[in-house]
Amino acid sequence: MATNGVPMPRSPLARILTDKKGDGICHDDSGKAVRAQTIDELHSLQKKRSAPTTPLEGAQGVFATLSEDERQRQQLQSISASLASLTRGTGPKLVRGDPAAKSAQAVSHVAHHHHVEAPTISVSDSSLKFTHVLYNLSSAELYELAIKYEKGSFITSSGALATMSGAKTGRSPRDKRVVIDETTQDELWWGKGSPNIEMDEHTFMVNRERAVDYLNSLDKVFVNDQFLNWDPQNRIKVRIVSARAYHSLFMHNMCIRPTLEELENFGTPDFTIYNAGQFPCNRYTHYMTSSTSIDLNLARREMVILGTQYAGEMKKGLFGVMHYLMPKRQILSLHSGCNMGKDGDVALFFGLSGTGKTTLSTDHNRFLIGDDEHCWSDNGVSNIEGGCYAKCIDLSREKEPDIWNAIKFGTVLENVVFDEYTREVDYGEKSVTENTRAAYPIEYIPNAKIPCVAPHPKNVILLACDAFGVLPPVSKLSLAQTMYHFISGYTALVAGTEDGIKEPTATFSACFGAAFIMLHPTKYAAMLAEKMQKHGATGWLVNTGWSGGSYGTGNRIKLAYTRKIIDAIHSGSLLNATYEKTEVFGLEIPTEIEGVPSELLRPENTWDDKHAYKNTLSKLACLFKNNFETFTNYKIGKGNKLTEDILAAGPNF
Ligand SMILES: Nc1ncnc2c1ncn2[C@@H]1O[C@H](COP(=O)(O)OP(=O)(O)O)[C@@H](O)[C@H]1O
Ligand SMILES: C=C(OP(=O)(O)O)C(=O)O
Ligand SMILES: [Ca+2]
Ligand SMILES: [Mn+2]
Incomplete structure (x- = not known):
């Protein structure tokens, strides 16, 4: 109430006791005051410092031998050496972290202390700037x-x-080049049918310099140090230098992720990829036929990528390297998926892109070993990768x-x-x-087996997506037939991963991966035959493609049926089924499989037009025969017996 216009002073409020030992109405749960002088400092508390960890083995590492500073110095030195311009004789000035990060001062401090001065012959502006490394x-x-x-x-x-x-949404096999030198000239498979298109050492260095200069011109580059091959005795250390977070995350998912300890002792990589995919190659450079170039130099243990940002190029590029290195150690590299049953029975799934390796190796009732790239050694099978790359269409x-x-x-x-x-x-x-893709770490599949190794395979399943619709959904193969179909590497896809292929066409790709093999196909075939024989593995041909007519008339075989067929292979029940032999291809086909309509098992039953069926069958048989012509002069394995058997295992008409 006001008197004479003067406000009355408010009566003071009674004091509330906030003592914890008080009445308990207003207890304090805010804990100790946060120790920060400024908002920035407060926010800096949000991020706790830790080294990269792997989801596979938990975070406990042994931080012992080297101080953190010394370790970082060595890392930067190694990366600087990786990125050295070989014509100027210097590596770039490197610092760690995102260039946009606030801690610029701390960063340049690191740079001054840790940049290793290399003798500079000629100075250019590029040697005056810093490149941030995101490791x-x-x-x-x-x-x-x-x-x-x-x-x-x-x-x-x-x-x-x-x-x-970007512009490339699939691999560019025609733009792949391999350096020919005294060693590779004799060792590798060159010429007709081979994926290895030659380039000389000098041209490689020109492209390497182009990629390295591009990467060094950026504010930041990503560096991944990771492993290939779950077999510890044959593990390869790889370094991937790239310009995009996309590429770094892709390889983080696809290669094996090192533990903290393993990363500390990483040392010098066995192989390095320079991915400058956003930058084109120079078409005036000798051997270049487009602005894309994927260049492999086995002597230098390096790969350069220019003019394509398709990430699969890196994973499949490394696969090529394994196809060179592993056979030297008597280990067979395989373009196959792999899984294992609860009783330890192992199956391999060979096949070209889109035939079902990823889909069928990912099986809820079995352990996943890997979806695409494996090694078969005397110890069994090991996955090369740490992730899967699934088609999403x-x-x-x-x-x-x-x-x-x-x-x-x-x-x-x-x-x-x-x-x-x-x-x-x-x-x-x-x-x-059409080639939409998902790349995820293998442990995202709940029944993945970690580590991704398995005993010797019991079943070797060759997948073909036959758009002609004449191959049976499943056939049991003799060893010679397995070899014949392995060397042929047939599929007929409707749309492909390889850039530019959009129409349904028959493809023959030796060893179900001609784009990746480095040696002559018969070398891999002989090793496969030897291993299958030694370990008593059974070969199967599974058509995951069309039935009831070719593409356009028939339909793709339902995934559910293919899974039933695969189940019968795994369980062993198909081994003891009743079989009949097909005309022309001479394939043994079962008369019955649980859960699969019996008429489906015999392709000609499913075609309305029997005449068209016979014609299409002959057409495909001719394509097989023509394709195999290039292999008839080669011997497979030791004696002549296997070679003769293989030649006789093709279509007869
Ligand atoms: N009967 C079938 N068997 C296997 N895959 C099938 C079948 N029918 C359709 N598909 C589809 O075909 C594709 C096979 O691709 P994918 O498993 O990624 O092949 P790969 O790993 O051999 O390149 C998947 O998109 C899958 O859904
Ligand atoms: C990544 C690839 O593998 P796939 O299609 O066999 O899964 C590819 O061929 O580019
Ligand atoms: Ca492939
Ligand atoms: Mn796949």
């Missing part, structure tokens, strides 16, 4: 950098990182739940289309490419 970052860090710097990076509703690979939760569920935080999703608002992916959409 073995975590998935979360790579997400942040992708979203910050790379157009086309988004988080999808399931938490995956959607990204675009028409992916459905019902048909492929394990792959569907793997597309979550950490997974790279290439070239998919999604809803602008909900960020839900439309897996049916092909407007960017």
